[in-house]
Amino acid sequence: MLYLVPTPIGNLKDVTLRSLEVLQQVDVILCEDTRTSSKLLNHYQIQKPLSPYHQHNEHKVVAHLTDQMKAGKTFALITDAGTPGISDPAFLLVRACVQEGIKVECLPGTTAFVPALVNSGIPSNRFVFEGFLPLKKGRQTLFKQLATEQRTMVFYESPMRLVKTLEEMAGYFGVGRYCS
Template sequence: MSLYIVPTPIGNLEDFTFRSLRILKEVDLILVENNKFSKKLLNFYNIKTNTKTYHIYNEHRIIPSILEKIKRGKKIALISNAGTPNISDPGFLLIKSCINASIDIECLPGPTAFVPALVCSGFPIHEFTFIGFLPKKKRRKKLENLSKENRTFIFYESPHRLIRTLNDFKFFFGLKRDIVICKEISKVFQKTLRGNIEDMILYYTNKNNKKILGEYTLIINKQKK
């Protein structure tokens, strides 16, 4: 009895392992975060496996039936819209429930946005903290606590909150703290910007009023001693 956690491409559909492809074709059911979104990948690789939506709004309700299916011998895989499930995506509750039910978890290696962003940042990576999306509540308290640490930080951010987050960084980390912003990793409009926090605020507030689009990974360098 096992649940397969299968990472999926974060951009380019070719960023997919042979093993992930095989597993998704062999299992009896694929749990998807968004059926319409995932169909693009599944159709690209001619994967005909049945799917069922699994997300934060229905997980409490459907987890018992998922566990029952696995116990009866059904092979089930979990994917998210992009990247590795449970990394700023649904998955934690199902994984924890499987562990409590003595169901094995097998997580395949594969794409996740923060790893390539961190590697190409040029910042020290022997000690880093992955934050993901900042919490909506106690956001400033979280940043205040982080400002006391001396390590590289990794954040995810949406386009409509990017400028707000950069201004929060200015307040808690200072204008001159080095930062790398990776936009749309592995996608057509992939772009990497390097500089300090002040540079990034000026760049994104002086884009001739163009709308900020895309998905962002922000890497903040450790403090200079």
């Protein structure tokens, strides 16, 4: 079995009781960075084996992990902050589990874009989440495709690139389009 367990974004108290319960019960915790994840786990005195699972090794370890799950081991996948699969690794492992008939359960919890959207004052009844933008290839193509989008659009962007990205977006979406 695989649990997808959201982790706090910035405040260790922003974790659900159920998430803590699952982390205490699984056999192994898969994480992006063991050092980052250890802060959360140590804070809540959770001592479980940690195994790295990130964009640089996911292709190599998925088959081994699904074999272990089929043998009865339970895993929790956590990211450095937020919900696994939302602009973080999870897709390949979840797809493999589904294909192998392994139960996957995603716990509700922290996602950065929902509080940002609700706090923005921009309409949130209909929106599209685009995640991180391509750094180079495909960036302008994506902006052109989205230029006529009427729903609120949500993007993730690095603070270091934010001003430049907003300037680019103004060129495609118009200077009158609200952003936050």
